[in-house]
Amino acid sequence: MAEKTTHIKPTESELEILQVLWQHGPNTVRFVNDELSKSKETGYTTTLKLMQIMHEKGMVNRDESGRSHIYSAAITETATQKQLLDRFLDTAFRGSALKLVMQALGNKKTSQQDLNEIRNLLDNLKKEEK
Structure with a gap:
């Protein structure tokens, strides 16, 4: 799948989910939620809804072949960091x-x-x- 970083602008919550997937690889919503809950209170249904939205946006892929859906990052950490830094550099430091x-x-x-x-x-x- 070709990377879709041109128009993707992850929110802070979406970035937290992506960081879990980048660090631990493809995983279930339960695993991601458990990881997020280590640093802040996060409800399972909130994490599930966010990951469904991220799937619709093309930020994550979803493997539905097993009993539990497995999510993986559809965008790379490096490309996302570059895009966010470019945007930050332009807006906060006038380039x-x-x-x-x-x-x-x-x-x-x-x-x-x-x-x-x-x-x-x-x-x-x-x-x-x-």
Whole structure:
């Protein structure tokens, strides 16, 4: 199935469900609900309804061949992160990656290890441009 990330804009609740599926792979509504319930009170019927809506939107696939329906993510974590970041960058930082990075680094103490990894990433990007 071709990935449908162009127009998919997951809500916060839908992202939480996708994160469970990305981390644990295809699973039942019960499993997803149990995982979500570890961090907040979530009703089974709410999770079921959300996953049905996500199926209609094309965010998840549903295997109905067994007794329990098995849901799997229809969109990848990387593609979803890229789409959300692009949208966030455009709306919150007027498309400026520099403003985003400056804000992120200024909001908390950045470890030397993180700074070294960022420096390596920048060096690698510079090499790719040549």
